[in-house]
Amino acid sequence: xxxxLVKLLFLPVEASSIAAEVDALHAxxxxxxxxxxxxxxxxxxxxxxxxxxxxxxxxxxxxxAKRSHEAGIALALLFLFCAFWVVGFRQxxxxxxxxxxxxxxxxxxxxxxxxxxxxxxxxxxxxxxVPRGAAIKLAMTSRDVIHAFYVPAFRIKQDVVPxxxxxxxxxxxxxxxxxxxxxxxxxxxxxxxxxxxxxxxPVDYARWLDDPSRDRSGxxxxxxxxxxxxxxxxxxxxxxxxxxxxxxGPSWAGLYDSYVxxxxxxxxxxxxxxxxxxxxxxNADIVSGYQPVMPTxxxxxxxxxxxALVEYIESLRxxxxxxxxxxxxxxxxxxxxxxxx
Amino acid sequence: MTATAxxxxxxxxxxxxxxxxxxKPSSYLTDGTTVRSWLLTTDHKRIALLYFVSVSFFxxxxxxxxLALRLExxxxxPTIMSAYTYNRVFxxxxxxxxxxxxxxxxxxxxxxxxxxxxxxxxxxxxxxxNLLSWYIYLAGAALLIWAMINGGLxxxxxxxxxxxxxxxxxxxxxVLGVFIVGWSSIxxxxxxxxxxxxxxxRGLRLMxxxxxxxxxxxxxxxxxxxxxxxxxxMVLVAIDAGLGxxxxxxxxxxxxxxxxxLFWFYSHPAVYIMILPAxxxxxxxIPTFARxxxxxxxxxxxxxxxxxxxxxxxxxxxxxxxxxxxVDAGAFGILSMMVAVFSAIKVFTWVATxxxxxxxxxxxxxxxxxxxxLFVFGGMTGVAVASTSLDLHWHDTYFVVAHFHFxxxxxxLTAFLAGLHYWFPKVTGRMYGERLGLVACVLVFAGFFVTxxxxxxLGNAGMPRRYYYYSPEHQPLHVISTIGALGLGAALLLIxxxxxxxxxxxxxxxxxxxxxxxxxxxxxSPPPTHNFDATPRFAxxxxxxxxxxxxxxxxxxxxxxxxxxx
Ligand SMILES: [Cu+2]
Numbered sequence: 055x056x057x058x059l060v061k062l063l064f065l066p067v068e069a070s071s072i073a074a075e076v077d078a079l080h081a082x083x084x085x086x087x088x089x090x091x092x093x094x095x096x097x098x099x100x101x102x103x104x105x106x107x108x109x110x111x112x113x114x115x116x117x118x119a120k121r122s123h124e125a126g127i128a129l130a131l132l133f134l135f136c137a138f139w140v141v142g143f144r145q146x147x148x149x150x151x152x153x154x155x156x157x158x159x160x161x162x163x164x165x166x167x168x169x170x171x172x173x174x175x176x177x178x179x180x181x182x183x184v185p186r187g188a189a190i191k192l193a194m195t196s197r198d199v200i201h202a203f204y205v206p207a208f209r210i211k212q213d214v215v216p217x218x219x220x221x222x223x224x225x226x227x228x229x230x231x232x233x234x235x236x237x238x239x240x241x242x243x244x245x246x247x248x249x250x251x252x253x254x255x256p257v258d259y260a261r262w263l264d265d266p267s268r269d270r271s272g273x274x275x276x277x278x279x280x281x282x283x284x285x286x287x288x289x290x291x292x293x294x295x296x297x298x299x300x301x302x303g304p305s306w307a308g309l310y311d312s313y314v315x316x317x318x319x320x321x322x323x324x325x326x327x328x329x330x331x332x333x334x335x336x337n338a339d340i341v342s343g344y345q346p347v348m349p350t351x352x353x354x355x356x357x358x359x360x361x362a363l364v365e366y367i368e369s370l371r372x373x374x375x376x377x378x379x380x381x382x383x384x385x386x387x388x389x390x391x392x393x394x395x
Numbered sequence: 396m397t398a399t400a401x402x403x404x405x406x407x408x409x410x411x412x413x414x415x416x417x418x419k420p421s422s423y424l425t426d427g428t429t430v431r432s433w434l435l436t437t438d439h440k441r442i443a444l445l446y447f448v449s450v451s452f453f454x455x456x457x458x459x460x461x462l463a464l465r466l467e468x469x470x471x472x473p474t475i476m477s478a479y480t481y482n483r484v485f486x487x488x489x490x491x492x493x494x495x496x497x498x499x500x501x502x503x504x505x506x507x508x509x510x511x512x513x514x515x516x517x518x519x520x521x522x523x524x525n526l527l528s529w530y531i532y533l534a535g536a537a538l539l540i541w542a543m544i545n546g547g548l549x550x551x552x553x554x555x556x557x558x559x560x561x562x563x564x565x566x567x568x569x570v571l572g573v574f575i576v577g578w579s580s581i582x583x584x585x586x587x588x589x590x591x592x593x594x595x596x597r598g599l600r601l602m603x604x605x606x607x608x609x610x611x612x613x614x615x616x617x618x619x620x621x622x623x624x625x626x627x628x629m630v631l632v633a634i635d636a637g638l639g640x641x642x643x644x645x646x647x648x649x650x651x652x653x654x655x656x657l658f659w660f661y662s663h664p665a666v667y668i669m670i671l672p673a674x675x676x677x678x679x680x681i682p683t684f685a686r687x688x689x690x691x692x693x694x695x696x697x698x699x700x701x702x703x704x705x706x707x708x709x710x711x712x713x714x715x716x717x718x719x720x721x722v723d724a725g726a727f728g729i730l731s732m733m734v735a736v737f738s739a740i741k742v743f744t745w746v747a748t749x750x751x752x753x754x755x756x757x758x759x760x761x762x763x764x765x766x767x768x769l770f771v772f773g774g775m776t777g778v779a780v781a782s783t784s785l786d787l788h789w790h791d792t793y794f795v796v797a798h799f800h801f802x803x804x805x806x807x808l809t810a811f812l813a814g815l816h817y818w819f820p821k822v823t824g825r826m827y828g829e830r831l832g833l834v835a836c837v838l839v840f841a842g843f844f845v846t847x848x849x850x851x852x853l854g855n856a857g858m859p860r861r862y863y864y865y866s867p868e869h870q871p872l873h874v875i876s877t878i879g880a881l882g883l884g885a886a887l888l889l890i891x892x893x894x895x896x897x898x899x900x901x902x903x904x905x906x907x908x909x910x911x912x913x914x915x916x917x918x919x920s921p922p923p924t925h926n927f928d929a930t931p932r933f934a935x936x937x938x939x940x941x942x943x944x945x946x947x948x949x950x951x952x953x954x955x956x957x958x959x960x961x
Contacts, residue, residue, distance in 0.1 A: 064852040080788075083779045094746055105749065106755070107753045111944050116688050117687075119744070124694055127740065132733075132736050135732040141784075146725075146728075150724075199557050202716060215651060236859070237792070239550075240558060245862035
């Protein structure tokens with residue numbers, strides 16, 4: 055959208071791949087609705103003048119709407135509003151559905167800070183560093199109350215809910231620093247729960263990645279941390295991590311991003327949300343062919359352990375049948391994205 | 396605009412009731428003057444006034460809190476209060492305005508006063524329950540105020556879990572207060588529904604009822620069906636916060652998003668509890684001052700029902716960012732558009748009613764035009780937020796704050812003021828001054844617009860709501876908004892002032908000062924205790940302006956013996 059229009063509407067810079075599209079819809083809807091409203095007001099004003107009361111106690115004609123006119127107006131309105139909706143909903147689907155090449159960053163929110171954990175095990179508070187042009191997927195959870203991850207410049211917002219993972223993604227298109235705000239009221243310092251996204255040019259990002267000055271001792275990547283947790287918490291007594299072995303619980307090999315068949319025949323995509331739910335509320339979805347014997351870990355695994363386990367299970371993904379690309383129709387099939395039953 | 400004061404005098408003249416007798420006829424206001432006769436009254440008109448006094452008090456209280464919030468935002472950092480206080484103040488502002496002012500405002504005052512008269516009844520179906528519902532309202536309100544003094548409440552009026560379960564403030568008494576107020580709302584709604592079905596006068600078919608009755612009737616359906624869900628969720632929150640069961644707390648196996656579904660299942664329809672009665676006022680005022688049959692009675696009546704029913708199916712549009720599935724988001728988005736269609740039909744019908752009318756721009760009509768302007772603005776921004784993708788940017792920002800204030804203040808409060816001026820002569824038997832009325836109306840509009848329009852821009856700029864600190868670049872818009880709020884406050888005080896004055900010194904009102912055909916104007920001003928001295932014939936519809944006043948009046952006269960043939 056032209057820069058002057060962005061300014062006129064007081065919008066922040068358009069720094070993500072979807073911002074321009076969303077703003078265009080914004081401008082269209084505002085213009086169409088305001089122009090037609092103004093027409094209605096003008097008609098009202100004209101009638102107030104034209105038909106002002108000139109004498110008391112006059113009689114007026116009995117004018118009643120024709121059914122066909124009423125129906126016509128209703129249908130036209132319906133059509134207009136649905137048109138807005140169609141465009142808006144399609145955009146929504148794009149915004150909700152991370153592309154396959156997205157890199158995952160884990161986000162943990164708590165009163166009143168953001169913590170970002172990268173796949174290589176590093177983590178940082180309140181600052182998220184990403185390369186320009188790459189799709190970044192955020193797998194987010196909260197440790198206490200509900201927060202919402204909001205980057206106005208990216209036009210995205212997603213609630214961050216304790217006890218489950220929600221996801222958001224973006225592709226930053228302009229290098230720069232953009233504020234991250236918490237948009238869901240979360241207590242006294244809600245308005246101070248701020249962070250920032252630093253979008254670096256790819257070369258700068260590469261430099262940042264292997265910045266030698268950063269102390270890496272004591273850092274353990276999430277995957278190996280997850281492996282430790284799985285042993286410590288005895289998950290591995292019931293779950294194997296290799297293919298083929300039959301144990302009390304299903305194998306984790308190749309689990310992530312596959313479709314799991316549940317008791318009762320429904321199929322669900324094993325994404326972060328599903329994996330988290332399987333730990334927090336194992337009896338919500340019982341894998342077909344297994345007994346509901348897995349204990350719940352709600353309240354005993356903390357958010358970082360959960361993140362590590364999820365990342366570990368993700369790392370065990372191996373194409374079970376290399377060479378055959380399974381078609382993915384997530385938008386329709388995914389309902390494990392935190393939707394409540 | 397043309398001067399209207401003179402028109403009024405002339406309009407009033409030809410109405411031939413108000414038989415000039417020497418003794419002042421008794422009215423509901425003079426039948427019993429002791430405090431007891433008021434506090435134990437079962438007269439729906441007196442109960443309406445009791446409600447009026449209480450809701451006005453809460454409007455005032457909520458308004459003071461709003462001004463405090465606006466003053467705080469004069470600067471990006473601390474101005475007059477701490478973040479701790481700020482969170483309590485905005486919560487109370489919301490809770491008071493929604494539960495203690497907006498929801499009861501029009502139904503419990505004008506609805507209570509007018510519904511029985513408009514259907515030709517002596518009172519509501521359950522007069523004692525009507526009084527009970529006022530006391531229940533007071534009890535709930537008292538508990539809320541108590542909570543506010545003892546610990547305050549900092550959850551926002553939405554009580555989102557799990558925050559509300561952990562909040563250090565007085566959540567338990569506050570949500571129980573809301574629970575109790577809900578009962579009063581249910582009882583009022585029930586009373587109205589039963590009255591409409593059982594107490595209509597002879598000849599008064601459903602499709603001959605004034606449109607205000609249709610609006611109140613639709614509202615009552617929502618009150619009766621949705622409020623129990625709110626009550627239930629409030630009790631669950633109280634259990635979570637007080638006994639720590641963890642129903643909505645994930646660390647104990649609960650589901651926080653479930654609360655949002657339950658809460659919005661009520662609180663979205665609650666918006667229609669606020670706006671439908673407002674639409675009812677508009678549907679009365681426009682035909683009267685345009686002296687015109689509504690362009691489509693059916694469209695207005697049925698769209699009220701349509702809004703009431705589809706209103707139940709749109710709650711999810713508050714949760715587009717909560718992680719609901721794409722299918723849910725899509726469905727809730729499109730259902731929300733339906734509500735917009737019904738509302739737009741109403742707007743077109745109202746405007747078309749003006750065509751070839753005889754329009755007298757008095758204060759009530761001026762407020763109705765303000766309503767139209769602000770409501771259309773608010774409604775169209777509603778369409779914008781229902782276009783799912785846009786909500787991702789706007790959700791929980793000032794854009795949404797502006798959107799719902801356009802509906803709730805620009806719509807509901809403005810219509811409340813329209814009704815207040817329109818029925819003031821009927822209720823009090825006095826006339827208010829037309830000139831001051833119009834001045835105040837313009838001030839209300841200007842104050843409102845200056846307060847809330849900048850908030851759309853703040854939302855566009857990405858400022859979340861419920862923010863104590865904000866970034867300095869947003870300051871100019873906040874300052875403008877605060878100035879507007881002060882203006883709005885002053886305008887409301889002006890109204891309070893001149894209406895108070897008119898109450899005592901105002902000119903005596905004729906029975907039908909506006910020359911309206913609607914049934915409440917068939918009785919005296921103020922009405923007698925049993926509403927009509929003799930039950931009129933409801934021979935003509937409530938909007939029949941195709942014949943002159945004298946003729947219309949002859950048709951409504953109480954039947955003389957022998958030809959009761961309606
Ligand atoms: Cu937060």
